[in-house]
Amino acid sequence: MIKSFFKSFKIILYLSLLLLVYLIYLSRDLPSLERLETFDPAMLSTIYDRNGEIIGEFYIQKRVFIDLEDMPEHLKYAAISSEDKRFFQHWGVDLQSVFRAIIVNVISMEFRQGFSTLSQQLARNLYKEIGFRDSVTRKIKEIITAIQIERTYTKHEILEMYLNTVHFGHGTYGVESAAKRYFNKKASELTIGESAMLIGLLPSPANYSPLRNLNKSIERRSIVLKVMYNQDYISHEEYMEHNSIIPDNISYEIPKSKAPYFTEYVRRTLEKIDEELGINIYQDGLKIYTTLDYGLQQIAEDVVMKTLRNNQDEFNNQLFADSERFSKLGYLSIFPEDSVKMMLNGQMQLYEELRQNLLVQCAFIALDTKNGEILAMIGGRSDYVDQYNRATQAQRQPGSVFKPFIYTAVIDNNYPVTTQLLNQPVALYRNNAKGEKEKWTPRNYDNSTGGLTTLREGLRRSLNLISVRMVQELVPAQQVKNVAKRMQIKSPIRAVDALALGTSEVTPMEITASYSIFSNKGIYSSPIAITKIEDKYGQIIKEFSTTQQEVLSPETAYVVTNLLQTVIDKGTGGSARWKYRFRHTAAGKTGTTQNWSDAWFVGFTPNISAGVWFGVDQSPISLGEGQSGTKAALPAWALFMKEAHKKLGIPDEDFVMPEGVIEIEIDADTKLLPNSSTKKREKEIFFKNNKPTN
Structure with missing residues (x-):
């Protein structure tokens, strides 16, 4: 008898030791007490414009953390009644549910019922080492971690963590993101029926999503409402009312960034400094405050896209009206002309290989002239297919938009604006495609010639012959290059006489920022997009400000500004006044490249500097005969500046003449x-x- 007792005791002790070793073995991979005490789920980072409006988000898991007190009571009741009705009685594991599940599964000879508590679900949601695969090992890990969670946190804290971390489908995590995604409202604004529908998603978000199957989602909502009623969380009247509602406010449209080219520019900027700042923009729940004015961004998108459509129509009309031009575009020979026409008219999908050759593209940038803050940015068409930001990345020939750098070099060398040069042809030498020097005789835009012409008149009429003679007779090309470099043109400038005609490529942002120097009394302000980054608690991580340096004397900046005012008031930019009714004091320059391949306008007031470009990505392709900067680009600039100054309430003011x-x-x-x-x-x-x- 005694021997039998000791034998049984040894077996029990042996099995207990084995179980203990097994539990210790499993616990090796489970979260430590320190990790359990540090609740830090991945949270999305939010991007704000200068006025506090949300314009975008960065995330891997789309989650916004909110306090339990900010959630409606019926949402909490829906979760507890549906997912874990004995939540406030158990210690991480609900033994009643365990025994009930064992009986049901044994009788049915299959796995039909689970027994996970909210704490167990939270454990596998928080710690990837537990996993989601159905197995005994995973379940034991889940139970151990759930017990540890219950020992570490209060029930209030566990419920708060659960509702902020659980997956609701379509990339959303937590009730705040789910409420925004499905109903376009805050969690605090949810109705009883909406709360029930969200909680009803939890067993299988993909199957019960109202975006995919509204009927199934309504069925799940009914089940949750019934359970809430049975457990006295809602009245019979509330149950009947919300069970009968057919939702008509489901948000089917996927929210898009409000300024995709700008927010992508912000993302790339942050990725260059994230290690230095010790931040993860996809998980840390950062608040990123930017310089963008979304009101101005909307104005820019409206006028630029309208101008883009007009330019595309002109491109299409000329392409199909000129069979010789169509035939010269050799890449089109494999496509029937009718098919190409249908593609451009939107009747057929445009083949990817034709996008760079047949679509007119655009770039736009607006800056605060005094501090370099980016107010608006457009990097291409609104479909945002290629994520290529032409405002910051596209290097295009600027044409006559480059001429102010030549005039700056001349004025800086003490030549008065009354200096006169002969408006007659002059020969240049340039390298051809084989690298050989060849003779080239530039012409004025309208093929005109004339006699002695002042610098002011030369810029007003954008006379190429005057610009070329300035480089040949007044300031050498190398000196002009040095001035451009001093004015923060970072793109390579070729120090040849042809630079007088803007043959060296630049980006829209760098040349617009350089134009701001004229308005800002010779001071360059580096463009900035971000003003401040805060962590999820509102603590400032870093504040940003522009880098400023004086690159021109106030006198030179003012004289060149005054010359550029003439362009808008009486010259090639005159339609900004008489056609588009922009009345504020302003200065600027049109730009058109050879074969009408690029159309530019860059200009400024004392407050805003803006630049716009239109062209086809495949740069030799023409926008069409006559598609100059005046016709194809200036309309967008003038309309933007007119509406922007009106929206901001900026009064008209003159450029201040310096003492010199x-x-x-x-x-x-x-x-x-x-x-x-x-x-x-x-x-x-x-x-x-x-x-x-x-």
Whole structure:
């Protein structure tokens, strides 16, 4: 008898030791007490515009953490009654549910009922080492961790963590993100029926999603509402009311970033410094405050896309009206002309290989002239197919938009704006495709020639011959290159005479930022997109500000600005005034490249600098005969500036003349001081130390 007892005792002790060893073995891979005490789920980071409006999010799991107090009571009751009705009685494992599940599964000879508590579900949601595969090992790990969670946190905290981490389908985690995704509202605004529908998703979000199968979702909602009623969480009237509602506010549309090119630019900027700051933009729940003004972004998108459609229509019309031009585009020879026409008219899907050759593209950037803050950004068409940001990445020939750099070099060398050059052809030498030098004779846009012409008149009419002679006779190409570099043009500039015509490629953002120098009294402000980053608790991680440096004298900046004012008031940019009714004091320049391949307008007021470009990605392809900067680009710029200044309530103000510049009367013919034989007088500006004589 005694021997039998000791034998049984040894067997029990042996089995107990085996079980203990097994549990210790399983516990090796489970979260430590330190990890259990540190609840830190992956949370999305939110991007805000300058006025606090949400414009985008970065995330791997789309989750926004909210306090339990900010969730409606019926949402908590729905979760408890449906998923774990003895939540407040058990210690991590509900033994009643365990025994009931064993009996049901044994009788049915299959796995038909589970027994996971909210704590067990939280354990596998939080710790990937537990896993989701159905197995005894996983279940034991889950139970051990659930017990540890119950020992570490209060029931209130466990429920809060659960509702903030559970998966609701379609990439959303937590009730706040789910409420936003399915009903486009905050969790605190959910009705009883909506709470029941969300909780009803939990057993199988893919199967019960209202976006995929509304009827199944309604059935699941009914089950949850019935359980809530049976457990006295809602009244019979509430049950009947919400059970009868057919939802009509389901948000089927996938939310998109409000400024996709800008938010992608922000993302790339952050990825360059995330290690230095010790942040993870996809998991840390950061608040990223930016410079963008979404109101101005909307204006930009409206006017730029409208202009883009007009330019595309003109491109299409010219392409199909000129059979020779169509035939020259050799890549089209494999496609019937009718098919290409249907693609461009939207009647057929445009083949991917034709996008770069047949779609007119665009870029737009608007900056605060005083601090370089990016107010609006467009990097291409609104479909955002290729994520290629033409505002910051596309290097295109600027054409006449580059001329102000030549004029800056000349003015900086103390030449007055009344300096006259001969408006006659001049020969240049350039390298051909084989790298051989060949003679080239540039022409004016309208093929005109003339006599002696002042610098002001040369820029007003955008005369190529005057620009070329400035490089040949007044300032060498290398000096112009140095000025462009000083004005923060980072793209390589070729120091050849042809740079007078804007043949060296630049990006829209860098040239727009350089134009801001003229408005800002010679001070360059590096463009910035982010003003501040806060952690999920609201603590500031880093604040950003522009880097500023004086690159021109205030006098040179003002004189060039004054010349560019003439372009808008009386020159190639004049339609901004008489056609588009933009009345604020402004300065700017049109740009058109050879064969009408690029159309530009870059300009500024004392407050905003903006640049716009249109072209086809495959750069030699023409926008079409006559598609100049004036016709194809200026409309978007003028309309944006008009509406932007109106929206911001910016009053008209003049550019401030520095002390080193004076305005005096001169003889309109001789450009010298008036004398007794002067027939006509005009006002002109000069450096004080370089006034004309008589």
